[in-house]
Amino acid sequence: MRPPHFKPWRKAWIAVALGLPAVVLAVEGIEAKIRFADVTQKAGVNIVHHTRQFKGSTGDVLHMFTSGGSSAAVGDYDNDGFDDIFVTDSDAGKPNHLFHNNGNMTFTDVAAAAGVVKGNDPDAIVADALWFDYDNDGKEDLLIGRFGTPILYHNEGGGKFKDVTANSGFTKFGNTIASVAFDYDNDGLLDVMLGNYFKPVNLITGGDPHVLPNDLDNAVNGGGVTLWHNQGGGKFVEVTQKAGFAKHTGWTLDIGHGDFNNDGYQDVYLACDYGTDRIYFNNGDGTFTEKTETATGFDTRKGMNADVADYDNDGWLDIYVTNITDEYMKECNMLWHNNHDGTFTDVSRETNTCETLWGWSAKFGDFDNDGWKDLFVVDGLRSAGKDNYIPVVVNLITTPGVDFTDARLWPNIGNMSWSGYQKKKMFRNLGGTAFKEISAEAGVDNDKDGRGIGMGDFDNDGKLDLYQANADQLPYLYRNNSEGVGNWVQIKLTGTKSNRDAIGARITLKAGGLTQIHEIDGGNGYAGQSTKKAHLGIGKASKVDSVEVHWPSGLVESFDGVQINKLNKLTEGSGHKQAAWKVAKN
Amino acid sequence: MSYRRIILFATVLTALTGSVIAEDGNALYEKAAKAMASKDYNTAIPLLQQAVQADPDNLRNASELRQAVLRQTIAAHPKEGSTADFDKDIAFFEQVTKAHPMSANAFLNFGFAYVDKIAAAGSITQVILANTALTQFTKSIELKPTWIAYYTRGNSYLYWPKIFGRAQMGVDDLEKAYAIQKMEPKRSYHVRVYNSLGDGYWKTDKLDRAIEIWKEGAAAFPDDPGLKARLSKKGEDLEKYINDVLDPNKRVDTDLKELWRIQ
Numbered sequence A: 001m002r003p004p005h006f007k008p009w010r011k012a013w014i015a016v017a018l019g020l021p022a023v024v025l026a027v028e029g030i031e032a033k034i035r036f037a038d039v040t041q042k043a044g045v046n047i048v049h050h051t052r053q054f055k056g057s058t059g060d061v062l063h064m065f066t067s068g069g070s071s072a073a074v075g076d077y078d079n080d081g082f083d084d085i086f087v088t089d090s091d092a093g094k095p096n097h098l099f100h101n102n103g104n105m106t107f108t109d110v111a112a113a114a115g116v117v118k119g120n121d122p123d124a125i126v127a128d129a130l131w132f133d134y135d136n137d138g139k140e141d142l143l144i145g146r147f148g149t150p151i152l153y154h155n156e157g158g159g160k161f162k163d164v165t166a167n168s169g170f171t172k173f174g175n176t177i178a179s180v181a182f183d184y185d186n187d188g189l190l191d192v193m194l195g196n197y198f199k200p201v202n203l204i205t206g207g208d209p210h211v212l213p214n215d216l217d218n219a220v221n222g223g224g225v226t227l228w229h230n231q232g233g234g235k236f237v238e239v240t241q242k243a244g245f246a247k248h249t250g251w252t253l254d255i256g257h258g259d260f261n262n263d264g265y266q267d268v269y270l271a272c273d274y275g276t277d278r279i280y281f282n283n284g285d286g287t288f289t290e291k292t293e294t295a296t297g298f299d300t301r302k303g304m305n306a307d308v309a310d311y312d313n314d315g316w317l318d319i320y321v322t323n324i325t326d327e328y329m330k331e332c333n334m335l336w337h338n339n340h341d342g343t344f345t346d347v348s349r350e351t352n353t354c355e356t357l358w359g360w361s362a363k364f365g366d367f368d369n370d371g372w373k374d375l376f377v378v379d380g381l382r383s384a385g386k387d388n389y390i391p392v393v394v395n396l397i398t399t400p401g402v403d404f405t406d407a408r409l410w411p412n413i414g415n416m417s418w419s420g421y422q423k424k425k426m427f428r429n430l431g432g433t434a435f436k437e438i439s440a441e442a443g444v445d446n447d448k449d450g451r452g453i454g455m456g457d458f459d460n461d462g463k464l465d466l467y468q469a470n471a472d473q474l475p476y477l478y479r480n481n482s483e484g485v486g487n488w489v490q491i492k493l494t495g496t497k498s499n500r501d502a503i504g505a506r507i508t509l510k511a512g513g514l515t516q517i518h519e520i521d522g523g524n525g526y527a528g529q530s531t532k533k534a535h536l537g538i539g540k541a542s543k544v545d546s547v548e549v550h551w552p553s554g555l556v557e558s559f560d561g562v563q564i565n566k567l568n569k570l571t572e573g574s575g576h577k578q579a580a581w582k583v584a585k586n
Numbered sequence B: 001m002s003y004r005r006i007i008l009f010a011t012v013l014t015a016l017t018g019s020v021i022a023e024d025g026n027a028l029y030e031k032a033a034k035a036m037a038s039k040d041y042n043t044a045i046p047l048l049q050q051a052v053q054a055d056p057d058n059l060r061n062a063s064e065l066r067q068a069v070l071r072q073t074i075a076a077h078p079k080e081g082s083t084a085d086f087d088k089d090i091a092f093f094e095q096v097t098k099a100h101p102m103s104a105n106a107f108l109n110f111g112f113a114y115v116d117k118i119a120a121a122g123s124i125t126q127v128i129l130a131n132t133a134l135t136q137f138t139k140s141i142e143l144k145p146t147w148i149a150y151y152t153r154g155n156s157y158l159y160w161p162k163i164f165g166r167a168q169m170g171v172d173d174l175e176k177a178y179a180i181q182k183m184e185p186k187r188s189y190h191v192r193v194y195n196s197l198g199d200g201y202w203k204t205d206k207l208d209r210a211i212e213i214w215k216e217g218a219a220a221f222p223d224d225p226g227l228k229a230r231l232s233k234k235g236e237d238l239e240k241y242i243n244d245v246l247d248p249n250k251r252v253d254t255d256l257k258e259l260w261r262i263q
Helices: A009-017 A059-065 A390-397 B003-017 B023-037 B041-054 B059-076 B083-099 B104-118 B123-143 B147-158 B167-182 B188-203 B207-220 B225-232 B235-245
Strands: A036-038 A072-075 A084-087 A097-101 A107-109 A125-132 A141-148 A151-157 A160-163 A174-182 A191-196 A225-232 A235-238 A251-258 A267-273 A278-282 A288-290 A305-309 A318-322 A334-338 A344-346 A359-365 A374-379 A425-429 A435-437 A450-456 A465-470 A476-480 A487-494 A506-511 A514-519 A534-539 A546-550 A556-559 A567-571
Touching (some): A072 A125, A072 A465, A084 A125, A125 A174, A191 A251, A267 A305, A305 A359, A318 A359, A318 A374, A374 A450, A390 B123, A487 A546, A506 A534, A546 A567, B023 B041, B023 B059, B059 B104, B083 B104, B123 B147, B147 B167, B147 B188, B207 B225, B225 B235
Parallel strands (some): A359 A450, A487 A567
Antiparallel strands (some): A036 A476, A072 A084, A084 A097, A141 A174, A267 A278, A278 A288, A318 A334, A359 A374, A374 A425, A425 A435, A487 A534, A506 A546, A546 A556
8 A cells, every 4th residue: 555645635625615716725836827839730740630431321420429539649669768649540541640759849750661550441440549568678569449459569679560469369359449558467567458439349341220329328338348468478368357347338438547545556447428437446366346336426427538647646646537518418527536535526616627518638737847737628529510410419319219329310410510619628736726727828729629638748848748639630739838837857667577668656756845646657548648757847846855666566666866857767676675555445 | 279268277277286186185195294294205105196196187296296206215315316216206107197198287297207307317318308398298288278387398498508499489488377377366486487487588688578577577576586686697697697597407396385385
């Protein structure tokens, strides 16, 4: 069990309840102006995503229901110290893109030379991507999630990748929209969880029109998840049933993992469309127990995203979920505050993070380096003509006894819009007590149909930049030009006994009177993977007081000499061994 | 349908909610009321169901049955209750309407049973429930175009977001309810139409007419907090207030007690 460190956040909550400005109780911080500049064209990443076109009478409807596959995965595949970006396309024959970071905030698409363009086959649709070093050879490998079978590329070095899918075990069909890698059994090898949207039938060739949700608030005919254990030697074996995930048949849109109960094992939150999200706690023996009813309660919302971070610096990971809040549907997002006892409380209304329209990806990141993680949320389903699809589709929804699963019954959307032209949302964290929307002043309130977010410090200037993947539109690459930001610490962890990517490792950093935790994640957040370099703002602090790393292997080490305003590389086994944290049951 | 005929039905309604209660139903109701007072819903609910079956047009028995179901499920399932419990109530009223297809008030309560479930349901199911409730309210109006039926359906239309274009239908119904109540002796529940009709005008961008009807209502009911609030607000404040009143996620009070309370 990892030791929690408690902060006087409750005092601030009381202040919020009393109507006092939350910011006055925040830890003394910096007065930065968070500003982003659109550098998409200049950076050379201006490529349009294409949603798959389907044939036949249900083509229009399936096109609409599969528009979620615009994703971005950030990772340094060539170990040159600059994070690169892999970007998916989804229409038949369209190439994926591997944007090599030239080190000067420009990128070159090297997908063809690297051998990673393929995936959009006549019978398969690319929908997600994930960088992870599955064989611990120090080079980032690449998994392509598809409505089909996944593709696993081994990084051969020298900018080349080899398709090793055939011998990997990833041969099972699924309509995969989410992929994460983490070491659920702490054996030093990264495992893979795939989140599947539709049930496992081929939407292109299957011919079954009964593929849509059987209930729009409590659907149970989705694709669920599959969990794949890394056996070593490039082999993966499905352990979904054994691990306890087989009963989940919801419409999974995202997977967020993290050690929610500070016991040293990775837990899982599943964000699900058309019905309840689910939370699973890791039993530490290769199995998980679902605790939705007691941890969060069941919901009927349209879960789209699960990002995990300790937004209030109390030493426990919290979870942010986007849902749909629009004129015709008032769901509200969920910011699950961790109550330190295996339960969570939704504080989205209290923190001003409830309404982000038709939400998709959301990412926590400290954009002004003040030590408090801010939040960027993308939204918008379909921006097209002036006519609105909602009054049309409501006729179907309210038809007595209608079979929602039958794609043939859904009206074509044609050129109609549906929750389109929605402004993106950025929220500044006011000391862990509340968030303030700053989208327009930050320069990120574009109205494209957002899907995924890839976050990283692409120019290594100590400020987090953002890549926003959009559906059927150009993306946005936002350079962080904020002024007056605080000092920062970046840490790149390398596991030796643990998985080399150090996914699941937790950094506890003390500086300037603030203690922060940061876990390295393997792809949290919808349709987007962020950098594996931990980025922690430290405000006005001029030094780091301490850094401790809890590795997935169980080793706990402190590290001396961690410098501010630099990237620090810490390797497992090279620090000062600390006593293992005491287990304290929730 | 002429207004004279509407008034006739309204008179019939008043009688139904007042003195003309079948003796058996009345006895059952009295027993149920005692059980309700001690929160013994397991006893009260079957008694009230019998009372409704004995006298399906009796608004009091049906309304009290729905309230008993509501209180029981919320006691067992805090916040908004269990959808399964509401489904049982819906099934009961469905059976009553099948057995008594000419009972306007049975259909009205059938619709209310759907409304009672809305707050416990997911966002899209809410739309389905609201629409189904409207279907039952329409059947009730077709059988007996009463003040309560017009008010109920008209007010229900107002909960639909503007994008669905149902607000004018709500105004049409509420104007009919208004016409009925203008020809009746003043009753406390008439204030509801002043509030809702004004909201309907506001939702259809007729702010002047909204203010006019709210003022008329305030003259008749000077202490009504809803009318006071509406008349004291402007612009975004008024919009926020009305949107809050018509928030489909908030439980709608479907208790009809006010109808048979001494005026």
